Amino acid sequence: MSLHQFAETHEVFNQVPSLDGANLYRLDLPLQEWSRRFGAGWAEQRLDTYGALAGGPLMAAGFLANEHKPQFKTHDRYGNRIDLVEFHPAYHELMRTAVEHGLPSLPWTESRAGAHVARAGLTYLHSQAEAASGCPLTMTFAAVPALKLQPDIAEHWLPKILATEYDPRNVPMTQKAGVTIGMAMTEKQGGTDVRANTTRAYPVGAGGPGQAYELVGHKWFCSAPMCDAFLTLAQTDKGLSCFLLPRHRPDGTRNQFYVQRLKNKLGNWANASSEVEYRGALAWMIGEEGRGVPTIIEMVAMTRFDCMVGSSSLMRQSLTQAAHHCAYRQVGGKVLAEQPLMQNVLADLALESEAALALCMRMGRALENPHDEQEAKFARLVTAIGKYWICKRAPEMVAEASECLGGAGYVEETILPRLYREAPVNSIWEGSGNVQCLDVLRALSKEPGVLDALFHELGDGHGDARLAAHIRQLKNDFSDTADIQYRARQLTEDVAVALQAKLLLEAGNATVSDAFIASRLQGRGRVYGTLPRGVDVAALLARSTPHLS
Structure with missing residues (x-):
């Protein structure tokens, strides 16, 4: 008897058929019913389309984006400080698909009944494929009400925040059709207690809402450091205030925003959470001075x-x-x-x-x-x-x-x-x-x-x-x-x-x-x-x- 007869040791059986490519919306009767119940029946085709994407190409991209975590590059090959986070192409596929389908923008661009419900349904489907990419998508979406408190800044930024175009390049926002927004609030010594923040903001000129400041300090958690701008908190003479801090200055040069390291987290691997420092970073005050938390x-x-x-x-x-x-x-x-x-x-x-x-x-x-x-x-x-x-x-x-x-x-x-x-x-x-x-x-x-x-x-x-x-x-x-x-x-x-x-x-x-x-x-x-x-x-x-x- 030859040994090759024993090369196959067993028969594979009693296995479950693959769910690859399943339409996650069509599988989910409760999602269909609750979306309609709260006014998003008009978005059924959108949800169905996204359900197919989430269960198919986005699900595959989610596995790849987690297998290939973001990599932090401090310097280029010539020795210049660049502070870049490089992502696997699958991550950009997830982001691009979500942005193009309006996940960060839908309720702000379509003021019809059920828009928030429809957008929640799209997010619900997207996060089943890959949840970590939801961090920058959420913050871009959520930044809109805060920015609207400062109309002069909002006029400049909102058209690109609400655009359905994804551009991951590290270039000034003036060169982009669409941008993403991050957030940096907590510091080492305070965490949730943001009133203990020590980051200081110094007015460049007169100061006050909508005016330019330079920020000096650190943030223990900055989510999605490759976003184009960040809502952040810093102390002024009147107390904790809110600022919009872009990655580039108006003249196109890089802002004094430095990534210290990426967080090594339990999960959320595809998202690059980071620690950052502001070394005179240029930012603009949003809302009333001293009222940063509200x-x-x-x-x-x-x-x-x-x-x-x-x-x-x-x-x-x-x-x-x-x-x-x-x-x-x-x-x-x-x-x-x-x-x-x-x-x-x-x-x-x-x-x-x-x-x-x-x-x-x-x-x-x-x-x-x-x-x-x-x-x-x-x-x-x-x-x-x-x-x-x-x-x-x-x-x-x-x-x-x-x-x-x-x-x-x-x-x-x-x-x-x-x-x-x-x-x-x-x-x-x-x-x-x-x-x-x-x-x-x-x-x-x-x-x-x-x-x-x-x-x-x-x-x-x-x-x-x-x-x-x-x-x-x-x-x-x-x-x-x-x-x-x-x-x-x-x-x-x-x-x-x-x-x-x-x-x-x-x-x-x-x-x-x-x-x-x-x-x-x-x-x-x-x-x-x-x-x-x-x-x-x-x-x-x-x-x-x-x-x-």
């Missing part, structure tokens, strides 16, 4: 919203991967998705994913009505609530979805390890969990009418006695101000699940809303897969993965 909050509110959307996106992609695997993989001669305990787990994950999406889309609608007092107060509060709750739920959900694949879910060839590394960043960025919960209390105690707006939104329980009882308890809890900071996380969680339950009830799918309320308001489960008896898990799974039903 000015840049105009940007932060939008980036926090995108943290919600981004975390929801990671949750959805992890659910898609888990449900797809379990629909085909057999254990003990039976498909996993037909086994009762696995059905419990997958249905629970599906509930979590849809509830997160629903709250995001409701927030999108609120952002479209800033002049409506009720909607403005709702957005002010729920930006912090949603940012806290959804971003906290994402890592746990991605971990559970990974476990559905067994050992395969721990291997880089699947996307799940990347999703898991990515999941914590949204909870940390733009204010950690405690910051969000304290912001909830701040809004409720210092801004008149916010608590009333919350309970107006929640209503009386929408005919569900369980939700009604939960709302009554919430009112009691907020009326008791003793040790309220100590209880801030519990209060924020209770509001978040109440809002999600209310949205699901209003949508009219009793299978979804009843399962959510029974498990989140009444259930005692501490991990996923503890849904109570009587839940229609088959219907929940068919809804979350209709292509598999």
